Amino acid sequence: MHIRAVAMILLATAFALPGCKFVKTADQARNAAANAFDPDKAVADIWDSKVVPYLETRGAPIKDVLTLAATDVDAAGQKYGYKAKQGNAPWTFIARVDGVVVAEETKSRAAYVDVDVDGDAKADVRVSLGPAIRGTALRDSLDFIDFNSFKNQIEWAQFGKSFNTRVNDTVLSKLPRENLTGRKGPALGAYPLPASGQLPQLVPATITIGG
Amino acid sequence: MKLTRRLTLAAFAATLALGTAMPAFAADLIAIITPSHDNPFFKAEAVGAEAKAKELGYEALVLVHDDDANKQSQLIDTAIGRGAKAIILDNAGADASVAAVQKAKDAGIPSFLIDREINASGVAVSQIVSNNYQGAQLGAEEFVKLMGEKGNYVELVEYPDLKMVAQQSANWSQTEAYSKMETILQANPDIQGVIAGNDTMAMGAIAALQAAGKKDVIVVGFDGSNDVRDSIKSGGIKATVLQPAYAQAQMAVQQAHDYITSGKKPAEEKQLMDCVLINADNAGKLETFALAQ
Numbered sequence: 001m002h003i004r005a006v007a008m009i010l011l012a013t014a015f016a017l018p019g020c021k022f023v024k025t026a027d028q029a030r031n032a033a034a035n036a037f038d039p040d041k042a043v044a045d046i047w048d049s050k051v052v053p054y055l056e057t058r059g060a061p062i063k064d065v066l067t068l069a070a071t072d073v074d075a076a077g078q079k080y081g082y083k084a085k086q087g088n089a090p091w092t093f094i095a096r097v098d099g100v101v102v103a104e105e106t107k108s109r110a111a112y113v114d115v116d117v118d119g120d121a122k123a124d125v126r127v128s129l130g131p132a133i134r135g136t137a138l139r140d141s142l143d144f145i146d147f148n149s150f151k152n153q154i155e156w157a158q159f160g161k162s163f164n165t166r167v168n169d170t171v172l173s174k175l176p177r178e179n180l181t182g183r184k185g186p187a188l189g190a191y192p193l194p195a196s197g198q199l200p201q202l203v204p205a206t207i208t209i210g211g
Numbered sequence: 212m213k214l215t216r217r218l219t220l221a222a223f224a225a226t227l228a229l230g231t232a233m234p235a236f237a238a239d240l241i242a243i244i245t246p247s248h249d250n251p252f253f254k255a256e257a258v259g260a261e262a263k264a265k266e267l268g269y270e271a272l273v274l275v276h277d278d279d280a281n282k283q284s285q286l287i288d289t290a291i292g293r294g295a296k297a298i299i300l301d302n303a304g305a306d307a308s309v310a311a312v313q314k315a316k317d318a319g320i321p322s323f324l325i326d327r328e329i330n331a332s333g334v335a336v337s338q339i340v341s342n343n344y345q346g347a348q349l350g351a352e353e354f355v356k357l358m359g360e361k362g363n364y365v366e367l368v369e370y371p372d373l374k375m376v377a378q379q380s381a382n383w384s385q386t387e388a389y390s391k392m393e394t395i396l397q398a399n400p401d402i403q404g405v406i407a408g409n410d411t412m413a414m415g416a417i418a419a420l421q422a423a424g425k426k427d428v429i430v431v432g433f434d435g436s437n438d439v440r441d442s443i444k445s446g447g448i449k450a451t452v453l454q455p456a457y458a459q460a461q462m463a464v465q466q467a468h469d470y471i472t473s474g475k476k477p478a479e480e481k482q483l484m485d486c487v488l489i490n491a492d493n494a495g496k497l498e499t500f501a502l503a504q
Contacts, residue, residue: 086482087339088455109360110352134352136345148481152305152330156483157344 037155039162047166054142055094055205059188062095062125063117066200069093073193082143090193092140097125097187097202101209104180110134113180113209114199115187126199127187127207130172136160137203138167141190167205175209184210238270241467242290243460245301247277250383250411252434252456253301255500256325259460260299267468269296280307287311291318297467298322299460305330321470323463326456328481337466338481341454346433346486350406350452353488354431357449358404376402381412388415396423404429410436410451417447435489435500443494450490456500459484 043051060080069076077083077091099117110132114123128134139145139160150156189204241264248254253275261271272293276283283303290298291314298315300322302308309331312322316334324338332338376399381388388407392415396402405420405428407413413432420428432439435453442448469475489497496503 084479084483086337086477086479087342088484089342090485110355135348146479147483148332148479152328153340153342153344153483160344 037151037158039155039158040165042159043162043166050144051138051142051163052205054144055188055190058094059096060094061117062097062200062202065093065095066124069193077193082141084140084147089140092137092190092192093200094141094190095125095188095200095202097127097185097189097204099124099185101180101183101185106177106180108132111177112201113185115185123199125191125202127185127189127202127204128172129175129177130164130168133164133168133203134201135192135203136163137190137192137201138163138205140192164203167203171204171207175207180209186210238268239296239471240272240293241269241297241299241464242272242274242286242293242295243299244274244276244283244286244290246303247275250409250434251436251438252409252454252500255456256301256460258499259457260325260464263461263464267464269464269468276303278303280304280311283308284311284314287315291315291320295320296471299463299467300324300335301326302329309334321467323467323470325459325463326454332480335480336470337463337477339459339463339466340481340483341459342483342485343454345483346452346454349486349488350431350433350450353450353490354404354406354429357429357431381415383409383411385411385415385418388412389419390415392416392419393423396420396425402428405431407432410434410439413448413451414438414442417442421447435487435497435502437497437499440489440494440497443489443491450488453487453489453497453500453502455484455486455502458501 058080065076065080068079073091076093080095081091081093083089083091097115097117099115101113102116102121102123103114105112106129111129112126113129114126116122117124136157147153147156150159185207187202187204187207189202189207191200191202194200241260243257243260243264245253245256248257257273261273264271272290272295274286274289276286280303287298298320300308300312302312302324305328308329312324312329312334315322322335324335324340326339326341328338328340329335377395379391379395381391388411392405396419402425405413405416407416407430410432413430417430420426420430430448432448432451433454435451439448439451443450466477487502489502493502
């Protein structure tokens with residue numbers, strides 16, 4: 001009984017052969033993997049060619065951004081930032097920070113330096129040093145990226161997080177972590193509209209901590 | 212068999228009534244379909260959508276699918292049968308709901324999704340999606356801050372000095388969260404923090420903790436319910452994350468109205484709605500899933 005059943009299946013397979021294309025299991029797995037969303041690769045593919053040039057073109061001195069935002073947030077957003085056309089996301093601003101570190105917190109996983117850009121010795125902006133980075137400011141500052149072209153918010157979130165991962169791996173992890181106060185910290189990055197009374201929290205795309 | 216026939220007949224009768232005998236003054240109908248109202252979050256969606264629909268001159272048909280895709284499909288049939296002009300839907304599954312929304316579209320009825328998205332675009336007219344990732348991050352960062360970046364807790368990642376001692380599913384239920392928390396406490400009496408995936412579970416967890424005399428355990432929820440607001444105000448739960456259920460339901464009805472009256476679609480189909488952290492500083496401004504400005 002069993003043998004006959006097996007024979008019949010083989011027979012059926014033999015008949016089905018002409019219309020079939022054999023795919024090796026390994027190839028199948030490779031194809032599936034190729035089709036799966038790879039957020040790190042998606043960011044790597046655009047980082048040097050599109051993201052950094054975009055930020056360099058649009059990034060204005062943070063002093064200018066803060067001054068205009070203080071009187072007219074929407075005007076500042078249109079001039080120096082971006083937000084999705086729909087939904088309720090706040091403006092994300094693109095800015096250059098050029099000033100002196102006046103405070104540092106490097107014990108926390110969400111490390112940062114506070115930077116004074118106008119010479120009054122008071123902090124004007126908080127620059128994230130990672131490895132834990134809040135939010136998705138770098139992704140949200142880009143006008144050529146749209147949530148609607150992603151499958152769902154999970155992939156959108158993974159994509160946003162990959163910007164932070166990349167900055168951590170290639171920039172922030174190489175920075176010094178001690179005695180930063182008093183040093184110069186030129187940076188270029190993005191920050192979401194801060195809550196009133198709070199410092200803007202800038203996620204840098206490029207940063208150097210000099211002497 | 213009998214039931215099916217009766218339903219078919221009822222649907223037929225409804226279609227007939229619409230086609231021939233609908234009085235000229237009858238208001239257009241908007242169907243509002245959400246998960247069970249047992250969770251006040253979904254109730255707030257339904258209430259917000261219904262209020263906006265009535266304000267704009269529609270009749271509202273409020274239905275619940277109980278997170279059952281089959282039931283959702285039947286409710287879509289009901290909406291089609293009743294000749295709804297639009298469907299407002301918090302759906303029963305990102306993949307399972309695509310066919311149901313497509314069915315409505317094929318019947319000429321536009322759908323406006325709220326809270327949860329579906330894994331397809333071009334089927335619904337709009338998808339107003341709660342930004343769960345952004346919201347979860349807000350809640351997690353507040354939790355980390357409250358914990359001082361260290362301690363034993365239930366749920367979470369990325370901070371190595373925080374140690375996850377238990378992760379349990381309580382099916383979004385308050386009573387289940389209460390009993391699970393009791394059990395977790397027996398195994399981990401030194402627990403210092405709890406992150407709950409929604410506010411009803413946070414309420415269950417805090418009740419179990421208080422019953423066990425653990426007054427200092429930090430509990431953070433998600434949704435922004437009035438129950439958790441009151442707990443925050445009385446020093447129980449420390450924080451939650453507001454998903455703007457009421458506002459996004461109203462926004463969906465407004466978009467439906469614009470589409471019905473002028474054929475105008477929103478600029479983007481998928482629209483992310485950011486969440487807001489609620490703690491002792493702003494809990495007083497929270498009412499029925501909306502934050503006063």
